[in-house]
Amino acid sequence: MRQINFLIVFVFCLALVLFSLQNPEPATIKLIEGYQVQAPLAIELILAMGLGAVLAWVFGVWARLQRLVDARQDINHIRTLDERIQQLEQEREQYKAQLETPGRLPPASESAGSEMETSEAMAN
Known part of the structure; x- marks a missing residue:
């Protein structure tokens, strides 16, 4: 070339x-x-x-600077997205660990409990 x-x-x-x-x-x-x-x-x-x-050289330098600024913005956006992905993966692992331990399930709500009692009473 x-x-x-x-x-x-x-x-x-x-x-x-x-x-x-x-x-x-x-x-x-x-x-x-x-x-x-x-x-x-x-x-x-x-x-x-x-x-x-x-003038052609100045235009070339200006265009290169614009590409550099755009590339840096893209890199920063990708870093932000990568950090968010890592946070979501950590949360997923925490939720997975909570589901795997049998005693760690969240308690049933009171309204769900009263509905079960009502449906049992109707069945008898």
Whole structure:
């Protein structure tokens, strides 16, 4: 991949050099009203390409920072979910242990007991 990148950069630089050799005459650039710059076309092209490269680099760094922030948020969310899973697994083990010990069942409610007495009385 590095060879392909090198080849692309080399071709662009070669094209820029050939363009510069063919266009040495000065050109005028009007930046704002009343202010103009006169320089060889090749120099103006080099400056424009340099500015474009710097802007592309800044955009790349900005995009990488955004991905980094998103990745950190995802990692924090996953950690929170993992902690919750561990808590739920511990609770499940506690409930399982309570169910396995015969004397540890919760007592029946009073209303359930009176219903059983009523149904026994009706059966007799």
